[in-house]
Amino acid sequence: MSGKNKETMERPRSSALGWFLLVLLFSAVDAHSWIEQMTVIASNGTFVGDPGYARGNVLRTAPDFSDPTMTYLIPPDDRANQSLILPTDRMCKSTQQTYNVTEGSPRLQASAGAAIALRYQENGHVTLPWNQPGKPKNRGTIYVYGTTQPKENETLLGVHKVWNADGTGGDRRGVLLSTQNFDDGRCYQINNGNISEYRQGEYPHVANTLMGADLWCQQDLALPSDAPSGKLYTLYWVWDWPTAPGVDPALPEGKQELYTTCMDVDVVDGGSPTTETRVQAGYVEDQSLDRAAIPSEFAEVMASDPETEAGDSSSSATPAPTPAPTIPSRVAIVTTFITVYTTV
Numbered sequence: 001m002s003g004k005n006k007e008t009m010e011r012p013r014s015s016a017l018g019w020f021l022l023v024l025l026f027s028a029v030d031a032h033s034w035i036e037q038m039t040v041i042a043s044n045g046t047f048v049g050d051p052g053y054a055r056g057n058v059l060r061t062a063p064d065f066s067d068p069t070m071t072y073l074i075p076p077d078d079r080a081n082q083s084l085i086l087p088t089d090r091m092c093k094s095t096q097q098t099y100n101v102t103e104g105s106p107r108l109q110a111s112a113g114a115a116i117a118l119r120y121q122e123n124g125h126v127t128l129p130w131n132q133p134g135k136p137k138n139r140g141t142i143y144v145y146g147t148t149q150p151k152e153n154e155t156l157l158g159v160h161k162v163w164n165a166d167g168t169g170g171d172r173r174g175v176l177l178s179t180q181n182f183d184d185g186r187c188y189q190i191n192n193g194n195i196s197e198y199r200q201g202e203y204p205h206v207a208n209t210l211m212g213a214d215l216w217c218q219q220d221l222a223l224p225s226d227a228p229s230g231k232l233y234t235l236y237w238v239w240d241w242p243t244a245p246g247v248d249p250a251l252p253e254g255k256q257e258l259y260t261t262c263m264d265v266d267v268v269d270g271g272s273p274t275t276e277t278r279v280q281a282g283y284v285e286d287q288s289l290d291r292a293a294i295p296s297e298f299a300e301v302m303a304s305d306p307e308t309e310a311g312d313s314s315s316s317a318t319p320a321p322t323p324a325p326t327i328p329s330r331v332a333i334v335t336t337f338i339t340v341y342t343t344v
């Protein structure tokens with residue numbers, strides 16, 4: 001009898017209450033952007049043909065998809081010194097170091113000199129800039145390098161800011177094809193921030209299965225006119241997104257933060273725009289935002305003649321004249337505490 005009482009007494013009273021306090025701290029939007037899709041652009045600015053995909057692509061609709069299947073960060077999260085990029089850091093994610101084509105994600109087919117669009121999600125880096133203090137106002141700069149001679153062990157430091165527009169940089173295996181602001185001036189994801197809300201009104205877009213209600217960001221560029229038909233042409237997309245020192249108290253020294261996507265294009269015969277078709281190229285106004293080049297970027301691509309690019313490094317490799325993004329001048333650290341009480 002006393003045993004039974006004892007057992008009752010010993011039962012922890014707190015379990016009857018069972019209140020748990022969970023504090024979830026959202027410090028920032030996760031940084032994760034990659035090239036989701038590539039498309040050829042016709043001389044009137046419209047996307048034509050079938051889209052192409054990155055090496056080792058995992059579509060968002062695939063059962064095994066998660067952001068880490070496509071994200072590649074340099075330096076990696078676990079490096080003690082986040083400002084340190086090692087000479088051994090690879091240009092490409094482990095799944096993107098070879099000509100890796102996955103089911104349902106074929107390579108883009110494009111002719112030499114073709115204009116192409118690379119598209120990516122902004123993931124809040126454009127529309128919620130206050131989440132990451134100390135970041136550049138253009139939301140980072142994106143560089144696209146091209147080569148016919150990629151290496152499986154290609155390193156970031158062997159290519160990035162080394163290869164140049166006229167092909168005389170570094171080991172001269174490749175060229176810088178395009179430089180642009182990460183913020184293309186119009187892309188957004190749906191959120192309640194004032195930038196997203198403004199852009200939803202300014203750049204309306206009918207939700208589709210590909211992008212949902214969001215509008216992807218876009219980088220338009222031209223393949224070199226001497227890309228060899230019947231061969232593969234490799235593109236390295238590098239998003240350079242550093243944190244400046246002395247802004248974020250958690251990062252007094254700032255840090256390096258770069259993301260890459262590695263892609264190949266099947267260079268096919270024909271359709272290579274001649275200088276005449278470039279001159280005649282006329283962007284048809286008021287096209288669907290989902291299926292056409294960005295007019296200002298397209299004008300710049302068409303104005304640059306890739307055949308004379310070698311002697312004119314100020315052509316497509318200069319930063320695009322994207323309108324200055326409308327971002328707050330006052331940087332705030334926004335931290336959201338969500339308190340959840342659960343009864344067990």
Ligand SMILES: *[C@@H]1O[C@H](CO)[C@@H](O)[C@H](O)[C@H]1NC(C)=O
Pocket residue numbers: 042043044045046048284287
């Ligand atoms: C642009 O040209 C392509 C291919 O020639 C055509 O399919 C498309 O309908 C044209 N777009 C517009 C807006 O005229």
Ligand SMILES: *[C@@H]1O[C@H](CO)[C@@H](O)[C@H](O)[C@H]1NC(C)=O
Pocket residue numbers: 055056057058069094095096097098100101102
């Ligand atoms: C090719 O890509 C897929 C998907 O990312 C990956 O699972 C696979 O390991 C990759 N293969 C190689 C050889 O990298």
Ligand SMILES: *[C@@H]1O[C@H](CO)[C@@H](O)[C@H](O)[C@H]1NC(C)=O
Pocket residue numbers: 081082083084085
């Ligand atoms: C981290 O690496 C950077 C770049 O090499 C260097 O300037 C800095 O001194 C390093 N910081 C520490 C704490 O070692």
Ligand SMILES: *[C@@H]1O[C@H](CO)[C@@H](O)[C@H](O)[C@H]1NC(C)=O
Pocket residue numbers: 151153
């Ligand atoms: C990369 O691989 C090549 C052979 O494919 C080799 O000659 C070279 O030393 C390697 N470089 C690095 C940095 O590992």
Ligand SMILES: *[C@@H]1O[C@H](CO)[C@@H](O)[C@H](O)[C@H]1NC(C)=O
Pocket residue numbers: 194195198326327328329330
């Ligand atoms: C968004 O709000 C910020 C801060 O109040 C302001 O500086 C900025 O101009 C606004 N942007 C837009 C597009 O309304």
